[in-house]
Amino acid sequence: MKILVTGGCGYIGSHTCVELLNENYEVVIIDNLSNSKEDVVNRIEQITNKKVKFYEGNVQDETLLKRIFEENKIDGVIHFAGYKAVGESVKKPLMYYENNLESTITLLRIMNDFDCKNIVFSSSATVYGVQESPKYVETMTRKETSSPYGTTKSMIEKIMEDLYYSDPTWTISLLRYFNPVGAHSSGLIGENPNGIPNNLMPYILKVAIGELPELTIFGNDYETPDGTCIRDYIHVVDLAKGHLCAITHALDNKGKLHTYNLGSGHGVSVKEIVDTFERVNNLKLNYKFGARREGDLPEFFADPSLALEELGWKTEQSIEDMCRDAYNFIIKETEK
Ligand code: NAD
Ligand code: UDP
Numbered sequence: 001m002k003i004l005v006t007g008g009c010g011y012i013g014s015h016t017c018v019e020l021l022n023e024n025y026e027v028v029i030i031d032n033l034s035n036s037k038e039d040v041v042n043r044i045e046q047i048t049n050k051k052v053k054f055y056e057g058n059v060q061d062e063t064l065l066k067r068i069f070e071e072n073k074i075d076g077v078i079h080f081a082g083y084k085a086v087g088e089s090v091k092k093p094l095m096y097y098e099n100n101l102e103s104t105i106t107l108l109r110i111m112n113d114f115d116c117k118n119i120v121f122s123s124s125a126t127v128y129g130v131q132e133s134p135k136y137v138e139t140m141t142r143k144e145t146s147s148p149y150g151t152t153k154s155m156i157e158k159i160m161e162d163l164y165y166s167d168p169t170w171t172i173s174l175l176r177y178f179n180p181v182g183a184h185s186s187g188l189i190g191e192n193p194n195g196i197p198n199n200l201m202p203y204i205l206k207v208a209i210g211e212l213p214e215l216t217i218f219g220n221d222y223e224t225p226d227g228t229c230i231r232d233y234i235h236v237v238d239l240a241k242g243h244l245c246a247i248t249h250a251l252d253n254k255g256k257l258h259t260y261n262l263g264s265g266h267g268v269s270v271k272e273i274v275d276t277f278e279r280v281n282n283l284k285l286n287y288k289f290g291a292r293r294e295g296d297l298p299e300f301f302a303d304p305s306l307a308l309e310e311l312g313w314k315t316e317q318s319i320e321d322m323c324r325d326a327y328n329f330i331i332k333e334t335e336k
Pocket of ligand 1: 006007008009010011012013030031032033034035036057058059060079080081082083084099103122123124125177178179180
């Protein structure tokens, strides 16, 4: 079976390619390298000892997409390609709507033309917006999102649902990720954003290696046990395995619309992440408590029981594993 992975050179995409190859899927990647490097393809091949077919280009490029489908018999698509920085999306909404929506619509149109109607999509817990309970279940309705980035995810979910209702021969899996962190245990692939990171773990890593002086923990006056925000962190390899389960299930159960939470089901506070990072890596992080960050919710975590029931998937790796693997990756990156 051959899977087209859009955005396969990126953080989650590269880990997913590894899991697919390990299960003997053939992998074709399209990525325009807007937030990644081509060397990731070599690293995926190094980890798996298998070959990947790589096309450099934009998913909005209809001619290129047609060529990919002509040159390869694609059985399913995992669609990661998109912009993902929440803050940037507030400043540049058109750039986000254009890239995330146009690439998805072009992709769906070409898939339809080639009668390849099986897609797994990278959605996000952000589509839940603010709910009455912090435990998010797939049956909750999508609410107002807090950024244009989040809105692109909500809109794409809706577009895909409408497509399914118009043609139920499509198989569509909407995967709502919680907070992916960590890296492959080889240290060859992981997340190392350019500039000052927005997300917690990349920020911690830059402080740990001395590239940034200090972490600010945004708020310690929330109504949580230690006053800091609570999230559901998931090891990126567990998340990648969730994609493997989703595409395998979709290939065996055609003509369905699925929505799954991919999270651990456990909330962990920012302070607990910092403490665990210090403990497992045997170091001290320079940090201070600061003001709350606008738009942050005090607490949310996944109810992942549907993914367990239908896909047989659940997370296996601990917060300790996430902190250790993330640090191992960044140390190897900086040694280069
Ligand atoms: P990433 O930026 O590392 O990977 C995205 C990849 O897509 C990059 O390699 C980039 O070069 C490529 N890309 C972007 N636009 C493209 C286009 N038009 N054509 C071709 N390639 C393009 O991001 P990631 O963390 O791996 O996230 C993957 C997906 O998961 C994204 O859609 C993101 O919104 C979603 N997601 C991520 C998180 C997270 O915390 N990382 C959480 C929820 C959802
Ligand atoms: N956070 C923090 N300092 C930072 C970055 C993040 O305290 O420099 C906190 C943030 O307030 C949130 C948690 O870490 O409670 C996770 O934030 P992140 O941006 O990684 O993911 P989000 O849940 O916002 O998508």
